[in-house]
Amino acid sequence: MDAAPLYRQLATHYRQAIAAGALAPGDRMPSVRALMARHGVSLSTALQTCRHLESQGLLEARPRSGYFVRPPRRATLAPVEEPHPSLPDPAQYIGIHQRVSAILARGQARPDALNLAVACGAPSLYPAAALQQAAMRVLRHQPELFGRPVPFNGTPAFRAALAQQALAARMTLGADDIIVTHGCVEALNLALRAVAQPGDVVAVESPTFYGLLQILENLGLRALEIPTSPQTGISLEALDLAADAYANIKAVVVVPNLQNPLGAIMPDAHKARLAAWAEARSIALIEDDTYAALGNDDTPLPALKAFDTSGNVIHCASLHKTLAPGMRLGWIAPGKWRPRVEMLKYAQSRPNEALSQLAVAEFMTSGGFERHLRRLRAQLREQRERMGEAVAAYFPAGTRLNVPPGGFGLWIELPGKLSSERVFDAALEDCIRVSPGVMFANSGRFDHYLRLSCGSPWSRELDQAIRRLAALVERLATS
Amino acid sequence: MDAAPLYRQLATHYRQAIAAGALAPGDRMPSVRALMARHGVSLSTALQTCRHLESQGLLEARPRSGYFVRPPRRATLAPVEEPHPSLPDPAQYIGIHQRVSAILARGQARPDALNLAVACGAPSLYPAAALQQAAMRVLRHQPELFGRPVPFNGTPAFRAALAQQALAARMTLGADDIIVTHGCVEALNLALRAVAQPGDVVAVESPTFYGLLQILENLGLRALEIPTSPQTGISLEALDLAADAYANIKAVVVVPNLQNPLGAIMPDAHKARLAAWAEARSIALIEDDTYAALGNDDTPLPALKAFDTSGNVIHCASLHKTLAPGMRLGWIAPGKWRPRVEMLKYAQSRPNEALSQLAVAEFMTSGGFERHLRRLRAQLREQRERMGEAVAAYFPAGTRLNVPPGGFGLWIELPGKLSSERVFDAALEDCIRVSPGVMFANSGRFDHYLRLSCGSPWSRELDQAIRRLAALVERLATS
The missing domain is CATH 3.90.1150.10 (Aspartate Aminotransferase, domain 1)
Known part of the structure; x- marks a missing residue:
């Protein structure tokens, strides 16, 4: 009789099956019930077998789905190289x-x-059904919604809910400081149109997401690509060199939290330095903070706007990555450019429809969002x-x-x-x-x-x- | 005994009440039932009384509401003066x-x-409840709607319904020729950005709606205000003079049907001439056709786009005046500028949310819209x-x-x-x-x-x- 406990013998059997490829990464492990039937073991032994394989990194548990085979762990690859904080290419x-x-x-x-x-x-990954229910409740309570003009700058309930959310990212905003937009893309368009004219120079992270580059191209703006670290985001040294070389930089656009495509998070000290630097140079600071809620840590990542003392930071964000890809809900907190952004938004597309805003406001205030x-x-x-x-x-x-x-x-x-x-x-x-x-x-x-x-x-x-x-x-x- | 029939006596009584102001314009006339009770007359006499007063222009019948006192008819005022087709002010x-x-x-x-x-x-005036019901049906059938990315350029169902509607205004458009926008305002922004750069000259009707003037201001475009007739719309003679004086007009923007604020309708012959003229001069022709469905006649007014033979007309329109002020549904049929407008729309705000589009598509195909x-x-x-x-x-x-x-x-x-x-x-x-x-x-x-x-x-x-x-x-x- 084998000296090892039964669950260990079974675990060895399945480890060999995984090594041989009979069970491949991503395959479902036989269920606990199936193990009991197939090997004539107790519930406790079947469970112990799976947990043992999980502790060895061979299986992973997925809520309500059972155990699955994990890919083999190997040596990790070297990280992507850090950039040199050099003077960027010409604008x-x-x-x-x-x-x-x-x-x-x-x-x-x-x-x-x-x-x-x-x-x-x-x-x-998204709570579409809960949002659908929220939207249907809104429609039942406000059957005349589609017959009434939409509120200027966004619905008060949604803007208030956003102001609440902003507090968690250490921004002190009133509902009136926020203008609802068609996604973060429209917010960035408005921010750039508010602070720059065609031909002006704007500093951006390099690499950055192509959506931003397309916006710059379509607005006729010139870009200065600033070296950006996969760990700590835009190089403040390179930015400083760039500002010395180019007297006419009108704005810096950054994704401070979980930059796209690098995934960098700017340390808080960098955020503070950047906010102060931009203010001192009279360069508008535009942040796209769409991904902040998607970090590993449940503690929210502070926005650049949290370090703004003079209204020089324009905060742009949206919900289609974090909550609802099928809604086009973004917003902008334009700081000292609010009158100009309000005008541009009104002249560009008028206020957003109300329904999605009201449904999300309800979802946010109910705690469902968190x-x-x-x-x-x-x-x-x-x-x-x-x-x-x-x-x-x-x-x-x-x-x-x-x-x-x-x-x-x-x-x-x-x-x-x-x-x-x-x-x-x-x-x-x-x-x-x-x-x-x-x-x-x-x-x-x-x-x-x-x-x-x-x-x-x-x-x-x-x-x-x-x-x-x-x-x-x-x-x-x-x- | 009075020689006049009873209904005439009663009518005289009420005519005097109206003349004395006891019944003022807009007041409800006592109901037929009330007249019967009050004056002890038959249903037929009460009805005859009201119809007689109506035939004299003193009352008006409103469906399902009864009779109301009309304001007194007086001589109509002279119409607003026609403009001279003169050279406009400098751009x-x-x-x-x-x-x-x-x-x-x-x-x-x-x-x-x-x-x-x-x-x-x-x-x-709007069928908000029917649209609410349509939206709720869409949500019930597509509970995952908010979790899925929105379709590029608009939902196929809505674009197909718009193409059907366009046929009635004599435009031959495929669903692919149409891009859904955030209202007509965004459509006009995209049209102007597609054909003109800041500093360029654009000819507009004078007077025109301030929304258009604000768009021009925000895009840094210069305007040539072209005299416009309250009866027949923009003066083609003045436009011709302007084009001779300004070699660099990039676009003409007109509201061909029920112009805002004049209410003018361009005769079809003018529309045809204008389309041919703009094409011959290589000047883009942008129409805002938001009001076409609101004429006295049930026969749809043809769009300028109906007279376009080369893709030189950009058709912009929306539904918030005709169907749903609470939806921000507009669209653009950009003709030969389609690739550029698609790019600008994508870079400016991405595609619209799907729900309103789907609800309206259902409403349109069910015949409810007509x-x-x-x-x-x-x-x-x-x-x-x-x-x-x-x-x-x-x-x-x-x-x-x-x-x-x-x-x-x-x-x-x-x-x-x-x-x-x-x-x-x-x-x-x-x-x-x-x-x-x-x-x-x-x-x-x-x-x-x-x-x-x-x-x-x-x-x-x-x-x-x-x-x-x-x-x-x-x-x-x-x-």
Whole structure:
């Protein structure tokens, strides 16, 4: 008779099955009930078996779904390199839209492809049903809603709920300081139009999300790409050099928390320094704080606006990454530019419709939003870690990887300066859609990087996709 | 015994009551049942009495509400003067926002005032409950709607329904030719940004709605104000003179059907000439066709786009005047500028939320929209005529008036070049809010005009307000 307890013997059996590939990463482990029936063991032994394998890192428990096989842990990849705080390239007009939209169009032409390109969560991550219920309650209570003009600057209830949320990120805002917009994209448009004219120079993080570059291009603004750390965000030293070289910088645009695509979080000390620096130089500071609620920690990350003492910081954010991709709810707290932003918003698109605002206000004040965010943070952390482990396990040597402390994406430096657009094309052929680094800077400095979205629950399909992507990267890198 | 039939005797009695003011315009006539009880007459006599008074223009029947006292008919006022097709003033940057927003703010600070300023119908004119029901059906059928990203350029169902509607206005558009926007205001922003750069010259109607002037101001465009007829719209002769004088006109913006504030409808022959002229001159033609469905006639008015043979006409429109003030649903059919407008829309605000689009698509395909429009047209016609009669009855000599064949407003020329802003201030003091002509042109050419909204059902309160407004105009004109 075997000396080891029964659960250990069973665990060894399943460890071997995993090692042999009979159970692959992402597969569901037989249920406790199935183990009891198959091996004639007690409930307690079956449970102990699973817990033991979990403690060894071979299985993971998913709430209400049972145990699943985890990818093998291997040595982690080296992090993406830190930039030098050098003088940036000359300010230049952005000419990225054609490139970006061609890439987006090629991706959209393959709706069958596994989408690792979008910086957003899968629909299952969002409380759509609760919001639907809230919207139906609003409609039942206000049957005349669609017949009445929409409130100027947004509904009072939603703006009050946002002001409450802002407090958690250490911003002291009244409801009247907030203007509701069509997503963060409209907020950024308004902020830039408020402080800059066509031809003006705006400093941005490099790399940054292509949405911002497209906005700059469409507004006829010139961009100064400032080196940005995957750990601590925009380089304050490089920004200082840039401001000495360019007397006419009108604004700095940053994503202070969980920067896209790097996932960097600016330390609070950097935020304070940046706010003071911008004020002293009379340069408007525009923040896109869309991702702040998606960090690993339940303690909210302070906004740049929290360090604003003079109204010089324009705070922009939205809810379609954190709460509802199907709503286009963003907002702007324009500080001292409020009259001008109000005018621009009115002349550009008039106030937003009320229904989504009212439904979300109800969801926020009921506490549903906080509960949802706690779940979402845990789920995203899990998804980032699983994908990070898979990339580390499968990608060839020379790959560098950042698994950031929050948000939707991994930022990957390809080995041997491999062209990300070649990887994009080859992956799309293989039914996998990624975001090539070429989309994230006008300069071409990140052409050999990839952004991979971790927005979907981990699965065998994802594991296999990362494996195929890795094989493809290896083939292209050595060909 | 009186020789006249009983119903005539009763009619005389009530005619005297009306003449003496015991029954004032807008008052409800005692019901048929009340007449029977009060005077001991038969149903047929009571009915004959009311019909006789109606045939004499003293009463009006309102469906399901009974008979009401009409304002006295007097000689109609002379129409507002036709402009000379002269060379316009030099192109100029617009500086109207401050003036307009100060006037709007003064008005909004008096929420108790009777609002004759807004170019929109009262909530009771719109089928809010039916749209609420449609929205709730959409939410029940698509409970995950808020969790899914919104469709690019708008939902297919709504765009298809709009393409169907466009057919009625003689435009041949596919669903793909249409991009859904945040109201007509965003559509106009996109159209202007697509065809003009800051500093460029754009020809506009004069007078025109201040929303357009604010857009031009905010985009840094210069305006050429083209004389516009209250009957036939923009002067094609003046436009031709302007194009000879200015080689660099980038666009002409017109409201071809029920122009705001004039109520003019361009004859089809003018529309055809203008479309051909703009194409031959390579000047983009932008139309705001928001009011087309609100004419007296149930036959739809053709859009300018119906006369477009080369994609040179950009069609902009919306539903918040015709269907739902509480939705911000507009659209643009950008013709040959479609790729550029798609890019600008994406970079400016991303696609619209889906819910309103889906609800309206259902309402449109069910036939509810057409039924609603027939009712709305009849109601607005009634309201315009009642207010027109009251203005004609009460305003002092020298007033000129247009009661247009559709839409929301009356355009009134004040006697003796009286300042409309003085009238605005005095009226607001007296709890009546109007739109002074000073808001409708950069040039100041319409400072002695008023726009009065006929968006609300006629009532005794409205009759009294017009009477007070008239007294106030008379006092100011002679002081």
